[in-house]
Amino acid sequence: MTTHAPVPRPRETTARAASVFLSTHPRARLALLLTAPLFWLGLVYIVALVLLLVTAFWSVDSFTGQISQTWTLDNIITVLTGSLYQTVTLRTLGVALLVTIIDVALALPIAFYMAKVATPRMQRILVIAVLTPLWASYLVKAYAWRSVLSQDGILEWLVAPFGGSTPGYGLPATIITLSYLWLPYVILPIYAGLERVPDSLLEASGDLGARTWPTLRHVVLPLALPAIIAGTIFSFSLSLGDYITVNIVGGANQMLGNLVYTNVGAANNLPLASAIALIPIVIIFGYLFLVRRTGALDNL
Amino acid sequence: MRLSRFSRTTLGVITAIILGIVYVPLLVVLVNSFSTSTSLTWPPPGFTLEWWGRAFRSAGALEAVSTSVQVAVISTLISLVLGTLISLALQRFAFFGRDAISLLIILPIALPGIITGIALNNFFRTIMGVPLSIWTVVIAHATFCIVTVFNNVIARLRRLGTNLEEASADLGAGVWTTFRLVTFPQLRSALLAGGLLAFALSFDEIIVTTFTAGSGVTTLPIFILNNMFRPSQAPIVSVIAVVLVLISIIPIYIAQRLSGSEQQRR
Amino acid sequence: MKRIPRTARRGATVGLAIASIAVLTACGTTAASNDSAGEEITELGEMEGQVSLLAWPGYVEDGSNDPAIDWVTPFEEETGCQVTSKTYGTSDEAFNLMKTGEYDVVAASGDASLRLVAAGDVAPVNTDLIPNYEGIYDFLKMQSWNSVDGKAYGVPHGYGANLLMYNTEVFPEPPTSWDVVFDKASEHAGKVTAYDSPIYIADAAVYLMHHQPELGIENPYALDEEQFQAAVDLLKEQRASIGEYWSDYLKEIQAFETGDTVVGTSWQVIQNVLESSGAPTAVVLPEEGTTGWSDTWMIASEAKNPNCAYAWLNYIASPEANAAATEYFGEAPSNEAACEFRSEGSCEAFHAGDEEYASQIWYWSTPIAECLDGRTDVECVDYSGWTAAWQEIKG
Incomplete structure (x- = not known):
């Protein structure tokens, strides 16, 4: 055993006193930790969000473009009953769901290979390979897909010899592009x-006679499920609110994001935009509520 | 796990194919940056280095990059502080409302950007009466970046347990000393990973930025968007994207090295 | 600029400052009165040292995008007013941004200008204080989109027409009518394009003026309920054939170059780009006439830098600056002498000063409830009705 120098007696300073107070009063410690972040999130975000939702119950004077603060349910009723909003909501939901499914299907083998098969060196290279596309700007990538999917583009050039053809601009193009953009986030x-699933568990399953597929299905999947759901939150919510990609490759289609955007930007009708914004908010809250129990929210 | 050689190879091939497809559009961007076509048409009609020259002389582009870096650095720093504080609180204490708080943190990223954008725009302009500026962008970005730091740090805290901190306290170290000498060093790579992701999120954010940037605040994505509306600027944008991708490899690589070596030590 | 009297009179500035404080203290969401700055100023004071501009991309270039394209620096050197600028993508965005009160000057198209006036966001402009106003084409002055009740609300900048663009391989015979994108659009289903803005409803109205005269449309921006419905129906029918709507011109150029789009509305500047890259496209002004834009530099009613704002209006109306800005953007200049400073042939390409050509254009104006064509027995559909309908049309 080596000998240790005696720990010097701490000096009696106010800082020391504060430290003693904090270590004996966990509640004070908690308060100190929480004050700044809660102040930030509460003041900046929650207040802003609530005020936006309140705006949904106001209306706009169409002549001067000013908001008049008289309570009305008109916007909510318009959004709930208008066939335009139903069609667009369904279209947006469909796109978001498909994007999410595609992304999970693509991400699972890659993530599994990275976490369980690749050598540490290979692992590092793969993480870099996955992260790198994030840095080529969103818009640049969307325009690149516009070029790829064009009638004259690479895709047509690649698949034409096999009798295929590019889907052109439209919803399929939107789904492809969005899946592409959000893949790293999934x-x-x-x-x-x-990576957190211990290898020993998989070996135990193998030792007990389970073959690869059953091991994957009964051991790996349940353990990785929270992480998968965490990934879907990204792709689902990012797709739900997107309006730029659909503008670039979506042909003549519009999504919920476009409706919100045009009502804020073009129509200068913030109350109606807020009412439309309620649709994705309700959907996302519903989704978060469903997945809350899985522990997915700790895995984002 | 004892995967058969066949399934290992299959997985490897699938991974290679998907990553290959991921890089096709980036390749298009690279080719476009040398193309003589100003509208990014395919196939490129000719080869030129003109855009590379012009991109590096374009004061607007360089300024936009620097604005974006400033915004991303400041909002990453804010989110590092707030994210660490809140993950310490949530991991080390059990209290009423904990679930509500963890929901609150992920909300800014789970709700579509356009909602965050118009909510903050409305809040800053009509409720607070503050003019939009670079700071409103920073505030908005920091808000949705907290979650990436939070998640990395809380996952690390969970794995660490409290033994070392208790030992430190038993040996007489104060709260701050324990954090500085015991907790923080163990969090470093988690902070780096979270911070890197926060930086990337902020750097490429366009929707929230559109609604919170004041006049004269041109982040890179906004610069790119504006240039899509200008004659003969599109290829310059391709050059910027290529340069960014190349530069980005450095911080990602360093982060990987740091967290990798840490794992090997353990 | 030297000709502007520099007498230091702060009265106007102080008045504006008080007005802006009053608006700030009144909670932003309450209705603002629109007479707070209804009077034009009669004399100019000292330059404030800065001015903030809101404009279409390409209207305010300071060399930061291309060192060779710069007409802001000479202005800054001449007047000492440092320019900050923000660009916008659609007239609606401009209208919204002006509400922030952060801009002294805005370049507004006709579909924004009347709204800005109605909302009290811009002030009348005393053209006597703008020496270069004299050089502006007369047919652009005091029009319905840049003046109200005989008061000028700005200085015309440039103008252009929304033209019919077609692929010359698909249309060996140049089309002469808009029917290729309306009644005959289905022949090229999936390859037709249209401008993505509620104001495009006016294009349908122009078409209906000729093809359904019984509707009695006099002005495509003054549509009563029945006329409006007819235009909307026409566009809903057209929607089935639309490949994509466009608003940024990179998208439009790409689509015509690759053949994803073969016919639709376009601008002269897009044709110029396509022509230089050898794409098989051409534009035509169809027999029905067309819509177009005539942009106006306006001054915010709560401008913090009114003197620099006036200086900018005068500068950008000068032949040299007007020539540089309009040529870069790709439109006809508003100053008669500007063509001397534009490159060879560029004025002809945009039919600058051609009154006959200009008379076929229905310039964008904001539709308001009080019919612009003077009818008083009916109410017209206003712009909020147009935007709601536009979303319905796109579906």
Whole structure:
């Protein structure tokens, strides 16, 4: 055993006193930790969000463009009953769901390979390979897909010899592009989640006679599920609110984001925009409520 | 796990194919940056280095990059502080309303950007009466970046447990000393990973930025959007994207090295 | 600029400052009165040292995007007013941004200008204080989109027409009518394009003026309920054939170059770009006439820098600056002498000063409930009705 120098007696300063107070009063410690972040999130975000929702119950004077603060349910009724909003909501939901499914299907094998098969060196290279596309700006990538999917584009050029053809601009193009844009955000949490699954567990399953597929289905999948759901939150919510990609490759289609955007930007009708914004808010809250129990929210 | 050689190879091939497809559009961007076509048409009609020269002389582009870096650095720092504080609170204490708080943190990223954008725009302009500026962008970005730091840090805290901190306290170290010498060093790579992701999120954010940027505040994505409306600027944007991708490899690589070596030590 | 009297009179500035404080203290969401700055100023004071501009991309270039394209620096050197600027993508965005009160000057198209006047966001402009106003084409002055009740609300900047663009391989015979995008659009289903803005409803109205005269449309921006419905129906029918709507011109150029789009509305500047890259496209002004834009530099009613704002209006109306800005954007200049400073042939390409050509254009104006064509027995559909309908049309 080596000898340790005696720990010097702490000086009696106010800082020391504060430290003693904090270590004996966990509640004070908690308060100190929480004050700043809660102040920030509460003041900046929650207040802003609530005020936006309140605006949904106001209306706009169409001549001067000013908001008049008289309570009305008109906007909510318009959104609930207008066939335009129903069609667009369904279209948006469909796109968001498909994007999410595609992304999970693509992310699972990659994440599994990265976490369980690749050598540490390879792992590092793969993480870089997955993260790098994030840095080529969103708009640049969307325009690149516009070029790829064009009638004259690479895709047509690649598949034409096999009798295929590019889907052109429209909803399929939107789904492809959005899946592309959000893929890294889905791979990363799934990779992190799979990495946390101990290898010993998989070996135990193998020792007990389970073959690869059953092991994957009954051992890996349940353990990785929270991480997968965490990934879906990204792709689902990012797709739900997107309006730029659909503008670039979506042909003549519009999504919920476009309706919100045009009502804020073009129509200068913030109350109606807020009412439309309620649709994705309700959907997301519903989704978060559903997945809350799985522990997915800790895996984002 | 004892995967058969066949399934290992299959997985490897699938991974390679998907990553290959991921890089096709980036390749298009690279080719476009040398193309003589100003509208990014395919196939490129000719080769030129003109855009590379012009991109590096374009004061607007360089300024936009620097604005974006400033915004991303400041909002990452804010989110690092707030994210660490809140994850310490949530991981080390059990209290009423904990679930509500963890929901509150993920809300800014789970709700579509356009909602965050118009809510903050409305809040800053009509409720608070503050003019939009670079600071309103920073505030908005920091708000949705907190979650990435929070998640990385809380996952690390969960794994660490409290043994070392208790030992430190038993040996007479104060709250701050324990954090500085015991907790923080163990969090470093988690902070780095969270911070890097926060930086990337902020750097490429366009929707919230559109609604919270004041006049004269041109972040890179806004610069790119504006240039899509200008004659003969599109290829310059491709050059910027290529340069960014190349530069980005450095911080990602360093972060990987740091967290990798840490794992090997353990 | 030297000709502007520099007498230091702060009265106007102080008045504006008080007005802006009053608006700030009144909670932003309450209705603002629109007479707070209803009077034009009669004399100018000292330059404030800065001015903030809101404009279409390409209207305010200071060399930061391309060192060779710069007409802001000479202005800054001449007047000492440092320019900050923000660009916008659609007239609606401009209208919204002006509400922030952060801009002294805005370049507004006709579909924004009347709204800005109605909302009290811009002030009348005393053209006597703008020496270069004299050089502006007369047919652009005091029009319905830049003046109200005989008061000028700004200085015309440039103008252009929304033209019919077609792929010359698909249309060996140049089309002469808009029917290729309306009644005959289905022949090229999926390859037709249209401008993505509620104001495009006016294009349908122009078409109906000729093809359904029984509707009695006099002005495509003054549509009563029945006329409006007819235009909307026409556009809903057209929607089935639309490949995509466009608003940024990179998208439009790409689509015509690749053949994803073969016919639709376009601008002269897009044709110029396509022509230089050798794409098989051409534009035509169809027999029905067309819509177009005539942009106006306006001054905010609560401008913090009114003197620099006036200086900018005068500068940008000068032949040199007007020539540089309009040529870069790709439109006809508003100053008669500007063509001397534009490159060879560029004025002809945009039919600058051609009154006959200009008379075929229905310039964008904001539809308001009080019919612009002077009818008083009916109420017209206002712009909020147009935007709601536009979303319905796109579906």
